[in-house]
Amino acid sequence: MKAKILLIDDSEAQSNQIREALERLGYEVTRAASGMTGLQLARTISPDLVLLDVVMADIDGFAVCRWLKMNAETREIPVIMLTIRTALADRVEGLNIGADDYLAKPFEDEELEARIFAALRVKAAHAELRERNQQLESMLHSVEALASTDPLTGLFNRRRFADVLKREFAVTKRYRNTLSCLLLDLDHFKSINDRFGHDAGDQVLKEVARRITGSLREVDLAARYGGEEFVVLLPHTSKTDARIVAERLLKNVRKQEFNFGGEVLSVTTSIGCAGNSDVASDNAEELVKCADIALYEAKNGGRNRVVMFSAPNQERTVGSRQSLPAPVPVIPFPASLPAPAGPFPVSMPLGVRLPSAAPSPDVAEPPESGNPAKRT
Numbered sequence: 001m002k003a004k005i006l007l008i009d010d011s012e013a014q015s016n017q018i019r020e021a022l023e024r025l026g027y028e029v030t031r032a033a034s035g036m037t038g039l040q041l042a043r044t045i046s047p048d049l050v051l052l053d054v055v056m057a058d059i060d061g062f063a064v065c066r067w068l069k070m071n072a073e074t075r076e077i078p079v080i081m082l083t084i085r086t087a088l089a090d091r092v093e094g095l096n097i098g099a100d101d102y103l104a105k106p107f108e109d110e111e112l113e114a115r116i117f118a119a120l121r122v123k124a125a126h127a128e129l130r131e132r133n134q135q136l137e138s139m140l141h142s143v144e145a146l147a148s149t150d151p152l153t154g155l156f157n158r159r160r161f162a163d164v165l166k167r168e169f170a171v172t173k174r175y176r177n178t179l180s181c182l183l184l185d186l187d188h189f190k191s192i193n194d195r196f197g198h199d200a201g202d203q204v205l206k207e208v209a210r211r212i213t214g215s216l217r218e219v220d221l222a223a224r225y226g227g228e229e230f231v232v233l234l235p236h237t238s239k240t241d242a243r244i245v246a247e248r249l250l251k252n253v254r255k256q257e258f259n260f261g262g263e264v265l266s267v268t269t270s271i272g273c274a275g276n277s278d279v280a281s282d283n284a285e286e287l288v289k290c291a292d293i294a295l296y297e298a299k300n301g302g303r304n305r306v307v308m309f310s311a312p313n314q315e316r317t318v319g320s321r322q323s324l325p326a327p328v329p330v331i332p333f334p335a336s337l338p339a340p341a342g343p344f345p346v347s348m349p350l351g352v353r354l355p356s357a358a359p360s361p362d363v364a365e366p367p368e369s370g371n372p373a374k375r376t
Helices: 012-024 035-045 061-070 088-096 109-148 158-175 189-196 198-214 239-254 285-300
Strands: 004-008 028-032 049-053 079-083 101-104 179-186 221-226 229-235 257-260 263-266 269-275 306-308 346-349 372-375
Touching: 004 012, 004 035, 012 028, 012 109, 028 035, 035 049, 035 061, 049 061, 049 109, 061 079, 061 088, 079 088, 079 109, 088 101, 101 109, 109 158, 158 179, 158 221, 158 229, 158 285, 179 198, 179 239, 179 285, 189 198, 189 257, 198 221, 198 229, 198 239, 198 257, 229 239, 239 269, 239 306, 269 285, 285 306
Parallel strands: 004 028, 004 049, 049 079, 079 101, 269 306
Antiparallel strands: 179 229, 179 269, 221 229, 257 263, 346 372
16 A cells, blocks of 8 residues: 545545545545544544545534644644635635645546645655654764763763763852762772783772762762762762761772682772862862862771861862961060160151161161251
8 A cells, every 4th residue: 555544524425436546546545424533533543644625514624634733643644635615715724724735626636646645755754854863863862971971880971070060069159059079089999900900990890880879869970080089979968968978888889899710809998078168269170179188188097988178277278278477576675675665766867768677676876967856
């Protein structure tokens, strides 16, 4: 069969004539004797094309066409309207409500077949275009996934983490929410690669990534930061709650055992934790720097532990070594010379300008002749 056609026409004599002609041309034809029956059949048999008579007893063809184009299941079916009305207004109305073509009665079989073939050709072109668009969208999604995902662990990569961090940090600044960051580094990971090979190291990384994601919420984000380092972003989470998450991660990673060449070993990790309250600037990357400082302390403290970031003092800014200026030393008076109780007069000659810097207390200026002037 060339195509499946639904003929909606309440005139039995005309329907039989059209049906016989289409069947001779190789089409499969189903007839509906009313507009309501045609709407029901259009949803059940999914025809390739609808031939619709305009003048019918129950529902006219314009209303049937409007309903077909409003329904998501039938809107893509081409509709050719058949009518004895030849006025321009009738043809325009049919096309405006969504009909694909308009054929006035009486018509020749060759013309009807040409109109049907043209409508089916347009439908096939639209279907092909939709399929290509879907394929293109699928390819774009695949490219985006490759660009933002670590191929070994399946976690987000550092680039994707940076984008999410920037957005979440801006939201935190705007709405004064809490945001915490965990930076994890596997302990003595290089020895695993050296002793058992990189395949064993890859197996450890994949299992650690799986345990990290299994310990987080859906709103949290875990990424491979580089090598054996992982980073976790915890939105709406204070440092106190982030410590609980970090301790859970520490436990889940430590309890996993690996068997390499008959040798059973476990892997531990060191975790540094920081919160947005540790960052005084508007730079989101400073949050990761704070977590990195805490991670460094965890490594130096013996590994396999969680360390919370804490600034050395309140004046220090994250990522810098600024401190208060050194105080000016105070030179006390000698014990043998009592300190003056108040201002005292100094005699200086006219025309002598004061030096820019105070003279040494051990050097006295000799008086010069002239009219003295008193200065206090």
